[in-house]
Amino acid sequence: MxxxxxxxxxxxxxxxxxxxxxxxxxxxxxxxxxxxxxxxxxxxSFQRDSLTADTGQHVLLRCYSRYQELLARLGASDDIAIQDRLDVPVISPHHRPTRLRRGLHGPAPLHLLPALAGYRALPTADRIRAVLAASALRGVDPDDPASDAITFGAWLRRHGQTPAAVDRLWGLLCIAALNIVPEQASLALAARVFRTGLLDDVRAGDIGVPRVxxxxxxxxxxxxxxxxxxxxxxxxxxxxxxxxxxxxxxxxxxxxxxxxxxxxxxxxxxxxxxxxxxxxxxxxxxxxxGDAAIVNVHVLYDRPVTALPFAAVLGSGSWWVFDRTEAAGAAHGQYLVSSLSAAQELIGTPTEEIRTRHLSALAAVFPAARNASVVDSFVTREPRATFRQxxxxxxxxxxxxxxxxxxxxxxxxxxxxxxxxxxxxxxxxxxxxxxxxxxxxxxxxxxxxxx
Known part of the structure; x- marks a missing residue:
């Protein structure tokens, strides 16, 4: 046809x-x-002095098969760098650095056991309960209207997840993927993210970041x-x-x-x-x-302050930070972009207040930033980044x-x-x-x- x-x-x-x-x-x-x-x-993207800055930070997972097919049609596949294995550094001013890193072997979802076992942001008992919840999540049908009628947060509570687990594990990933907190997120959409990206296939959740x-x-x-x-x-x-x-x-x-x-x-x-x-x-x-907002804070330092290509940050809320120095064409120093999802409350906040508060947050997780000079910093706002999921x-x-x-x-x-x-x-x-x-x-x- x-x-x-x-x-x-x-x-x-x-x-x-x-x-x-x-x-x-x-x-x-x-x-x-x-x-x-x-x-x-x-x-x-837009130009700011010598930087080519993106309005927001977009990443993909290996399971984004149709998007990768589009990139291939556009001849742009080589402009994406995808991890060999899911590996998310998780940092916080209040906890020791840890990471969510999948195992190399074992069928899904057993490949995630090393990631949860080594995730020091949670007590051991919460890690065990998280494994049980992950197993139960595989039984949720993302296409069932009944799954869409309840929130992810309610489902997590029913499956024994503590507030700490919701905040430091499930919420960390849910907010990044759905731009909404678990207490409001559709269980159906959360199940699509976690099942397709993490639970049903070993390599599906490997993260890709644009090189350009x-x-x-x-x-x-x-x-x-x-x-x-x-x-x-x-x-x-x-x-x-x-x-x-x-x-x-x-x-x-x-x-x-x-x-x-x-x-x-x-x-x-x-x-x-x-x-x-x-x-x-x-x-x-x-x-x-409806709409859901994302706020992005861009900071150009006069020197490198972290060796991490990206990281998830726990603290007052959760956010992600990306090193975009090379992609943006920064000739000197280090250019970091922080993505603050589910940011409705920040949309109307004055830029200087966001900038000042976030520079302090970066200094709290990257000690080298305390001695670095800020060459430039600015805020981009996406009030309609996604629909409200x-x-x-x-x-x-x-x-x-x-x-x-x-x-x-x-x-x-x-x-x-x-x-x-x-x-x-x-x-x-x-x-x-x-x-x-x-x-x-x-x-x-x-x-x-x-x-």
Whole structure:
């Protein structure tokens, strides 16, 4: 099934990039419209003096198979460094350094026993109970609506997890993966993360970090791939509406109207609620998903303060810090980026207060930072970094298909079964392509395409 003769993709994030490439490879004539001047959606970079800084720190797991396939299509696979084995240094101003490091042998989930046995941030009794909880988590079906109806925190309490275990183990990973605390997180999404990433396959949880800024990972390679496949690209083109027009659809932009056989609407959920016609999607409960914030603190020191490529930090809340010196092109010193997830309370906090507080937090875990000079420091805020992945959100996430066979939805917020991650975004783009391929009825030649 080749799908439509022509298609418009609205939105140039990872979902839109994936959909555009997938449709073009099926022989569809594709044009992508993006309101911003760049591709990549939330994964982008900007220049600050000599640094090429990312707005936020994005990582992947080895189990992000569809995302890695996209990188291969973009010719960017070599720009990701994936660990040989899961190994997360965990540091704290209040505890001795420890690490979560999987074993080299043994079937899943036994490969995690060394990681939990050696995790000194928890008392021995809590480590034993964590092993039992991990075993029980393998029995949770991420696709069962009943799993989505309760919180991960409630499930953990029922399985004997102490507040310390929730804070220093489960919460450390849950907040990083879902951008929400366990007491609010959907059990279904938590089970997807822990089962797929850690419990069902030995190597699935190995962490990958981009070697280059995100714009070099997504924007530039996507443009080159579009040119090779003949995909039309119009950035700075804001879409205002979508309507039926004869056998196809009409997309209205600030500069005029464009007709196509099919449309993929690959924008954030709030924008999709404004653009998706009620006749095509009468149930738009996804507008109730809400947003979850991430705040990133960037610090350039005049000298190296840590040898760790990244680390998870325990303290007042948990956060992760990454060494981005080489990736950002810093010629001197060390450039660290801290990612503070589930950061709704910080979004409105003055920048100077965040900066001052976080410099103290870095000095508390990296003693060398106390004698280093801060060359530059700044804060980036992502108030809508992800949708709010709480209990009950599964029922709000729509499928790719709509009542109009020629209109498909895409975005990590759609019903992929995955959290709001790069993998989820790519899977949604693939789902939109399959939806159009199976539901679309070939129409007459397109009446107009943007030149």
């Amino acid at each position: 080749s799908g439509p003769n022509s298609a418009l993709v609205v939105g140039g994030g990872l979902a839109g990039i994936t959909a555009a490439i997938g449709l073009a490879q099926r022989g569809t004539r594709v044009t992508l419209l993006e309101a911003r001047p760049r591709l990549g959606g939330a994964t982008y 800024p995100l714009s070099r990972l997504h924007d530039a390679p996507a443009r080159q791939t579009f040119a090779r496949l003949g995909i039309g690209l119009h950035t700075g083109e804001r879409v205002r509406g979508i309507s039926e027009s004869g056998p196809g659809l009409t997309v209205r932009t600030d500069t005029g109207e464009v007709d196509a056989d099919a449309v993929v609407l690959a924008v954030p959920h709030a924008a999709a609620a404004r653009l998706a016609p009620a006749a095509a999607v009468p149930d738009q409960r996804w507008n109730e998903l 709480g209990a009950g959100t599964g029922a709000l996430r729509p499928p790719a298909a709509t009542r109009w066979p020629s209109l498909a939805l895409a975005g990590a917020w759609t019903a992929t079964g995955w959290p709001d991650t790069m993998e989820g975004a790519v899977r949604s783009g693939l789902a939109a392509v399959e939806t159009l391929a199976t539901s679309f009825k070939p129409q007459a030649q397109t009446r107009e395409v943007i030149a």
